[in-house]
Amino acid sequence: MLVMNATPTDVEVSDDDFNNMDFAQMLEVYNYDEPTRGQILTGTVLEVRRDEVILDVGLKRDAIVTRKDITRLPENYLDSVKPGMEMPIYVLRPYDEDGELVVSINKALELEDWKLAQEYLDNDTTTEARVVDVNKGGMLVRFHRLMGFVPNSHIESIPSGVSPSRLREVKDELVGKTLQLKVIQVEQARNRLILSERAARRDARSERLQELEAGQVVTGRVVNLTNFGAFVDIGGVDGMIHISNIDHRHVAHPADVLSVGDEVKVRIDSIDVDRERIALNRKAILPDPWDAFIEAYNPGDLMEGLVTNVVDFGVFVAAPSGAQGLVHTSRMENLGASTPADMFREGDAVLVRIVGIDPERKHIELSVDDVTVAEQEEWLFRRREAEGTGEEIPNASASQAIVDADEAPDAAVDTVDTGEDTVVAE
Incomplete structure (x- = not known):
């Protein structure tokens, strides 16, 4: 039986001669493609141990997944690896000092994630990612097994007007939260994956604006108060209630009637899709x-x-x-x-x-x-x-x-x- 990744030699061997050869002689009559670092092979799991996994990749030697690579796998991932299953593996070292072929499951999975990220970029697909850390320039998010970055300029969850002194505090509150994001840059060679919450929100707003109509009565949540009115999130897009349309009585300041976080029912008075502006009216649906x-x-x-x-x-x-x-x-x-x-x-x-x-x-x-x-x-x-x-x-x-x-x-x-x-x- 021929093994994977092996090709017959150009030397002609009769069936009788082939049947009389021992295993060592058989190896000599086949040419093998030497694996190279970074190559993706398909391996069949032979044995799963606590500190290593052994796979058959159709070469002279079996491939070894080391303990170091196993510890980097997602939690409980190894429990799903069973003898006989096939999986892609990444060649780390074609042959180490002991002559072993050292491969990585984790690296192979990461390459699949890079391919997925590129697909999301090409197809303008919105995805979800969890914020794992923040720094001065933005946020670190987990994109499957890759670490992505969202620059400050692409974070929509930071309210406008936040002072520089409070910026870090506001970002810290986002750690652990899952955000809707768009992939905007993929450079695998530089290990660079950039995502944008702003782009994802822009698309979501556009879709939401197409769903809304003037005259509709909707329920929203107050997200910001200013001297001239209140901003209300009505399902992924913000509209504004002008101070004159908050209540029938005179309102000196929106905070006299509303608070951030309040749930309010409002009527949509007008929609400007191009400028992404929605005029809301609370007074119109209150009892006269x-x-x-x-x-x-x-x-x-x-x-x-x-x-x-x-x-x-x-x-x-x-x-x-x-x-x-x-x-x-x-x-x-x-x-x-x-x-x-x-x-x-x-x-x-x-x-x-x-x-x-x-x-x-x-x-x-x-x-x-x-x-x-x-x-x-x-x-x-x-x-x-x-x-x-x-x-x-x-x-x-x-x-x-x-x-x-x-x-x-x-x-x-x-x-x-x-x-x-x-x-x-x-």
């Missing part, structure tokens, strides 16, 4: 506070509200339902303040009277002047009782100022004692 306000109040009613915005021409006050009305400066003259900002602050509680409701325009006209001092006193009394229970309540400095002003003596009036009745002198 106007409906609750109309059911609860009528013109002439007193209303306790919170100041939501202070402007030169008045203050905006939110009803408990969230609907907002305006107290114009002409309806707060009893306060004696030169500007609304002298008396009101955002978040202050205030007692006002509803003097006008325009259902068509959804406008509410409010007044401080039309609230009597007695009504202000009664309201403040109830608030003081609430304070006694430990309940946290907003400041009500404007109403307190009205009451204080009413109780203060009139400094412009003098009295004259005539000895009988007291006369007021003007």
Whole structure:
């Protein structure tokens, strides 16, 4: 029987002569291709020992996998290696000092991984890899049996705007996590495998954008808050809720309503696929506070509200339902303040009277002047009782100022004692 990797000699040998040869003579009549370092052979497992594996590769000597190579194999891999199974092996040393053919299972498997990496690069395939370490320049990831590298510029999991002093801390938090990546460079000769999370995310975003439509209501997670709005991840792509579309009531800062990590339901208002921009709207799917306000109040009613915005021409006050009305400066003259900002602050509680409701325009006209001092006193009394229970309540400095002003003596009036009745002198 001919053995693998052997070719017959050019010398003609008769069947009778061949049958009469011993094994040593048989070896002489065959030419063998001498293995070279780096060559991949196919071996058949003959024996599996604790510190070595012996394989038949069809040459004069069997191939040996050393203990050093075995220790580099994946955990429990050797348990799957059984006599009779075939596997690719990598030639480390054609013949060592003892004349043995030293091969590596691990190196052969790595070569298969290099081929796979090249296929992923050629086919623009997205893969998964686990972060095993980080350094100043980026992250080290495990690509099957190879170590790959993701440069900082290709890490999307780092939020934008992270300061250099926190960059290492943020990257350390990624160790152990599995990321979606694209192979962007393969140089086996230089042992160089570069991957990109940014490229993988870009493709995922493109696919996700094609799935979304304006008008859809989706659920997402708040990932960042800025002065002008909130960014929400809606399944692999981020959209932004402008501050004006976060809530029906006035929002000074998105953090007053939302927190990073919150799950929110939003409506998609518009999608710009080319610029990868999505405008989201939370306010549009919230109950309209106007409906609750109309059911609860009528013109002439007193209303306790919170100041939501202070402007030169008045203050905006939110009803408990969230609907907002305006107290114009002409309806707060009893306060004696030169500007609304002298008396009101955002978040202050205030007692006002509803003097006008325009259902068509959804406008509410409010007044401080039309609230009597007695009504202000009664309201403040109830608030003081609430304070006694430990309940946290907003400041009500404007109403307190009205009451204080009413109780203060009139400094412009003098009295004259005539000895009988007291006369007021003007």
